[in-house]
Amino acid sequence: xxxxxxxxxxxxxxxxxxxxxxxxxxxxxxxxxxxxxxxxxxxxxxxxxxxxxxxxxxxxxxxxxxxxxxxxxxxxxxxxxxxxxxxxxxxxxxxxxxxxxxxxxxxxxxxxxxxxxxxxxxxxxxxxxxxxxxxxxxxxxxxxxxxxxxxxxxxxxxxxxxxxxxxxxxxxxxxxxxxxxxxxxxxxxxxxxxxxxxxxxxxxxxxxxxxxxxxxxxxxxxxxxxxxxxxxxxxxxxxxxxxxxxxxxxxxxxxxxxxxxxxxxxxxxxxxxxxxxxxxxxxxxxxxxxxxxxxxxxxxxxxxxxxxxxxxxxxxxxxxxxxxxxxxxxxxxxxxxxxxxxxxxxxxxxxxxxxxxxxxxxxxxxxxxxxxxxxxxxxxxxxxxxxxxxxxxxxxxxxxxxxxxxxxxxxxxxxxxxxxxxxxxxxxxxxxxxxxxxxxxxxxxxxxxxxxxxxxxxxxxxxxxxxxxxxxxxxxxxxxxxxxxxxxxxxxxxxxxxxxxxxxxxxxxxxxxxxxxxxxxxxxxxxxxxxxxxxxxxxxxxxxxxxxxxxxxxxxxxxxxxxxxxxxxxxxxxxxxxxxxxxxxxxxxxxxxxxxxxxxxxxxxxxxxxxxxxxxxxxxxxxxxxxxxxxxxxxxxxxxxxxxxxxxxxxxxxxxxxxxxxxxxxxxxxxxxxxxxxxxxxxxxxxxxxxxxxxxxxxxxxxxxxxxxxxxxxxxxxxxxxxxxxxxxxxxxxxxxxxxxxxxxxxxxxxxxxxxxxxxxxxxxxxxxxxxxxxxxxxxxxxxxxxxxxxxxx
RNA sequence: GCCGAAGUGGCGGAACUGGCAGACGCGCCGGACUCAAAAUCCGGUGGCCUUCGGGCCGUGUGGGUUCGAUUCCCACCUUCGGCACCA
Numbered sequence: 001x002x003x004x005x006x007x008x009x010x011x012x013x014x015x016x017x018x019x020x021x022x023x024x025x026x027x028x029x030x031x032x033x034x035x036x037x038x039x040x041x042x043x044x045x046x047x048x049x050x051x052x053x054x055x056x057x058x059x060x061x062x063x064x065x066x067x068x069x070x071x072x073x074x075x076x077x078x079x080x081x082x083x084x085x086x087x088x089x090x091x092x093x094x095x096x097x098x099x100x101x102x103x104x105x106x107x108x109x110x111x112x113x114x115x116x117x118x119x120x121x122x123x124x125x126x127x128x129x130x131x132x133x134x135x136x137x138x139x140x141x142x143x144x145x146x147x148x149x150x151x152x153x154x155x156x157x158x159x160x161x162x163x164x165x166x167x168x169x170x171x172x173x174x175x176x177x178x179x180x181x182x183x184x185x186x187x188x189x190x191x192x193x194x195x196x197x198x199x200x201x202x203x204x205x206x207x208x209x210x211x212x213x214x215x216x217x218x219x220x221x222x223x224x225x226x227x228x229x230x231x232x233x234x235x236x237x238x239x240x241x242x243x244x245x246x247x248x249x250x251x252x253x254x255x256x257x258x259x260x261x262x263x264x265x266x267x268x269x270x271x272x273x274x275x276x277x278x279x280x281x282x283x284x285x286x287x288x289x290x291x292x293x294x295x296x297x298x299x300x301x302x303x304x305x306x307x308x309x310x311x312x313x314x315x316x317x318x319x320x321x322x323x324x325x326x327x328x329x330x331x332x333x334x335x336x337x338x339x340x341x342x343x344x345x346x347x348x349x350x351x352x353x354x355x356x357x358x359x360x361x362x363x364x365x366x367x368x369x370x371x372x373x374x375x376x377x378x379x380x381x382x383x384x385x386x387x388x389x390x391x392x393x394x395x396x397x398x399x400x401x402x403x404x405x406x407x408x409x410x411x412x413x414x415x416x417x418x419x420x421x422x423x424x425x426x427x428x429x430x431x432x433x434x435x436x437x438x439x440x441x442x443x444x445x446x447x448x449x450x451x452x453x454x455x456x457x458x459x460x461x462x463x464x465x466x467x468x469x470x471x472x473x474x475x476x477x478x479x480x481x482x483x484x485x486x487x488x489x490x491x492x493x494x495x496x497x498x499x500x501x502x503x504x505x506x507x508x509x510x511x512x513x514x515x516x517x518x519x520x521x522x523x524x525x526x527x528x529x530x531x532x533x534x535x536x537x538x539x540x541x542x543x544x545x546x547x548x549x550x551x552x553x554x555x556x557x558x559x560x561x562x563x564x565x566x567x568x569x570x571x572x573x574x575x576x577x578x579x580x581x582x583x584x585x586x587x588x589x590x591x592x593x594x595x596x597x598x599x600x601x602x603x604x605x606x607x608x609x610x611x612x613x614x615x616x617x618x619x620x621x622x623x624x625x626x627x628x629x630x631x632x633x634x635x636x637x638x639x640x641x642x643x644x645x646x647x648x649x650x651x652x653x654x655x656x657x658x659x660x661x662x663x664x665x666x667x668x669x670x671x672x673x674x675x676x677x678x679x680x681x682x683x684x685x686x687x688x689x690x691x692x693x694x695x696x697x698x699x700x701x702x703x704x705x706x707x708x709x710x711x712x713x714x715x716x717x718x719x720x721x722x723x724x725x726x727x728x729x730x731x732x733x734x735x736x737x738x739x740x741x742x743x744x745x746x747x748x749x750x751x752x753x754x755x756x757x758x759x760x761x762x763x764x765x766x767x768x769x770x771x772x773x774x775x776x777x778x779x780x781x782x783x784x785x786x787x788x789x790x791x792x793x794x
Numbered sequence: 795g796c797c798g799a800a801g802u803g804g805c806g807g808a809a810c811u812g813g814c815a816g817a818c819g820c821g822c823c824g825g826a827c828u829c830a831a832a833a834u835c836c837g838g839u840g841g842c843c844u845u846c847g848g849g850c851c852g853u854g855u856g857g858g859u860u861c862g863a864u865u866c867c868c869a870c871c872u873u874c875g876g877c878a879c880c881a
Contacts, residue, residue: 049821142831193849220875223798227877234881252881265881302879327879337853337881345795404880533806595819597806601876609806612819620836669819674818737814742862744814768848782861792861793868 004621006585010702014120022608022717023122027508039074040512041067042491042551044528045082046519047483048108048130049089052115053561053726054519054593057577059698060559061590062662063519064121068698069656071122072721078512079122080494083109086137087483088166088182091416094451103133108426115577119586120701122717132488132621136549137418138439139503140486143535144423145432145794146542152198153410155430157329159269160194160409161187162166167450168413171482172406173228173527185249190267191328192739195411195420195479199534203229203403205548206533213514215552218600221525228526229402235388237397239264239311239338242324244275248311251333251402254343255391256384257496258359259372261338262351264311264320265304269330276307281324288326302350306528313338315387316373316398323349326646333402367520408531410482415448415455415482425474434468440476454478487528488535491515491550510546516692518551521559529554531688554595555660557600560593587700588614594699616670619704623677627689628710630680641675642684643728648672650724652695671694686711694722737788738763740772756783763789 004151017023030034045064046056067079072726084090085105094104109130116123129136147153160169165185167193174181199206207229207315209222241248248266252258261521266273268285284305291591293538304325311320320338327346328337341351341358351358362380363370369383370376378386392398411420419440421433430476443462448455457463467474489503495512513537520528530549539545592610596603652665669692690711697704697716709717736759738746746768750759760781764768773793780792 009798030874164837218799220798224876227797230877231879232880250881254881264813327825328881331879332880339881346881349879370857400878404877480870503837522875574833597805604806606806606820608820616819654810661810663806664808664818735814737811739862742813742860747814779863789863790813792860 004618010586010707013702013705024124026130026145036076039070040513040516041077041079042518045084046710047089048083048085048105049093051576053576058593059557060121061593065698067122080127082124084487085130085132086417086486118581127494129493129497134439140418141421141438148432157193159189162190163187167452169409171409194409196407196409199408200405202534202537203405205537213549217554232402233396236400241309241311243309248336249334250336250338255387256380257340257343257361258315258387260340260342260359261313261356262359262414263339264322265325265328265337265339267328267330267335268324268326271337273362280305281307302353338381355471356554406438410485411479412482413454420477422477423474428467431469484531486529488531501737514547514549514552517553519555522556557599558603584610585612587703595666599662620673624689626709627685637683639682639684641679641688643680644672644675645688646724646728649722738769740789745772747771759783759789
């Protein structure tokens with residue numbers, strides 16, 4: 001018999017699919033196909049900073065299974081692909097390899113396309129986009145201008161993270177444990193003028209996870225985002241510093257403890273600190289403001305200096321000493337706090353260090369306020385409300401909300417990104433480049449390597465342009481945009497990738513979006529996934545889209561491990577699919593990577609594991625060919641094998657569609673194949689063979705297509721998904737489990753549909769059961785119809 | 795500290811709604827084919843005991859609810875992830 005040879009059948013079918021344009025999905029014409037079920041399947045696009053590794057293979061194969069499954073179930077499926085080709089990952093790769101970023105990036109893209117084709121993924125290549133192409137980034141610039149007009153993109157001085165290795169500012173979202181997510185270098189705190197997106201204005205909207213347009217997001221992802229946004233309710237209260245004739249607002253979540261305030265603290269960076277003429281304070285503020293992040297957080301002992309000034313507590317007129325201390329952060333709340341050492345651990349520590357008074361104002365045991373003037377004796381919540389009310393009447397306070405979230409810093413002092421379309425004019429100030437002058441092309445520069453100053457500024461011919469407003473010579477913005485700006489909207493461009501008049505057509509985004517199913521790493525929970533949600537909220541306000549969330553359903557694949565540790569470039573254990581495809585074939589690689597375990601868990605790759613899958617595919621090949629060469633189908637037989645085929649259809653369908661579980665369907669098809677191999681004479685053998693081939697097609701499309709053809713059929717990729725016949729799922733007999741006192745003692749085959757009493761009678765007939773009853777008195781019998789009988793004795 | 799997820803054979807894992815624990819695969823053991831090997835096929839494989847009929851134990855630990863718990867409840871242990879001088 002002919003051997004299973006993936007090396008010949010895989011290229012063959014890849015060519016057939018290409019020629020047939022099998023996976024292209026045209027957009028509906030205006031007014032057409034509105035009611036047709038459609039599905040937008042998307043996986044996070046790759047950075048072309050190298051070629052694909054096995055993590056990508058898992059991600060895209062999962063998307064591929066869903067794509068085939070939906071297509072064959074009558075859905076119109078949009079399944080595009082593109083490249084996140086701008087930004088640090090691609091640029092750093094270019095620096096390492098020593099070529100121009102465009103050259104390296106495009107070379108990697110070409111290589112990835114070949115890899116993707118070899119894996120046989122069902123991608124609509126007519127919609128391919130790359131972030132670095134002018135056709136794409138002109139619209140990134142256009143969107144920037146729209147945000148700018150609305151005041152949602154602004155330039156300001158603020159504490160930012162500076163990566164000394166990448167020589168650029170990086171976003172808070174991509175600083176992990178104080179290190180740059182791209183290169184692992186410890187970041188430094190700098191106060192720099194940078195571009196920001198005003199994502200904080202959408203903090204409350206981004207916490208709306210209960211809108212009807214939400215499909216299904218993992219609870220843990222929402223939790224991570226909630227923690228990141230960090231919403232706290234409380235009050236803002238004005239404290240007065242009489243000597244300086246100033247009111248200082250503080251934010252507190254515990255206005256009920258206001259009477260317990262015994263001192264007042266300013267962050268070292270607080271603007272008021274400069275006004276306090278005192279060399280000791282000055283020295284302390286300068287020293288501590290420079291230290292941030294990790295260094296400041298891990299400091300064991302509290303430090304601070306007294307300013308010599310006093311702030312008045314509005315609730316009782318008490319004068320509280322004003323200190324400067326670095327445990328108060330400028331970027332949270334108002335950068336100033338009222339300190340209540342009795343009810344705040346940090347304040348207590350500080351008070352103990354500097355011997356400041358500690359006054360208890362809450363009786364924790366009874367949950368009431370004590371030593372709190374007119375509010376004494378009130379329950380905590382009531383007291384809190386009354387205190388804020390009273391402050392409000394005096395104009396000294398109001399309820400307030402504070403967030404941990406900070407605005408998204410998106411300007412980068414790097415070459416490989418979309419230029420920010422802004423011009424600085426001495427007379428007109430900051431002037432946006434007019435829409436009709438877009439795109440602002442990324443210029444060539446002699447040296448694109450990072451030097452801490454924007455490389456774009458070195459091209460003076462590009463840099464100096466007439467001011468769009470007054471015509472006088474002005475200077476372009478030379479920073480470029482963060483790559484996450486590109487990925488915040490790329491999924492919208494896929495629906496209309498060649499549009500020359502707009503980023504996309506409203507009709508088409510509203511037809512396809514939100515993305516039906518998004519798949520990608522959870523490492524983007526607070527970055528890309530939050531940025532994209534922010535973008536869509538803004539785009540909806542602009543009337544560009546008719547929905548408020550980008551991704552209806554979200555799934556995070558687990559990390560693939562090789563050799564015991566998480567795959568990462570720094571560990572050097574990143575393996576690509578090419579050698580494995582050479583050795584085992586794409587179908588085996590695809591099937592094994594999903595067979596390894598639940599797709600959302602971390603998994604360890606083993607070469608012996610994939611050999612099990614190869615054995616399965618060979619067995620399938622052999623068994624199906626035997627059937628194909630044997631007798632033709634024997635009609636609609638109701639045999640054990642036919643029933644097995646139908647239960648397998650039901651199981652595979654339910655697992656993929658409802659349970660989103662990709663490894664158990666493979667087990668189910670293996671079972672069917674094993675049973676088919678055991679009973680080749682069963683009249684339902686041809687049907688079972690067809691079913692096995694049809695069900696494995698989303699996983700192993702090449703061998704499935706080949707076997708389908710040998711079984712005398714065509715174009716499995718567009719053949720409707722098999723349907724389980726409910727009549728054949730019903731069994732005529734079943735194995736009745738008999739328990740005595742909850743322990744299984746026997747199993748007997750009985751006809752389905754017997755009344756309970758009859759089942760109990762059959763159970764009692766069993767000699768084994770009788771041995772265990774041993775004449776003891778029966779207290780109770782429990783019957784689970786179609787399953788078991790439990791006899792309970794005294 | 796706060797929030798979240800998870801603990802099942804030698805290994806990856808299954809058991810979906812409280813009803814047969816260990817499907818499927820890997821590995822291992824035995825057998826067939828072969829001069830031999832590979833490939834393939836067949837059988838076995840949680841632990842302990844056994845008079846070979848079967849019995850007992852077993853899903854991180856300890857309790858509980860229930861006729862019955864991997865599944866529900868309480869407490870704890872361990873691992874992983876998020877936040878963290880956030881007022």
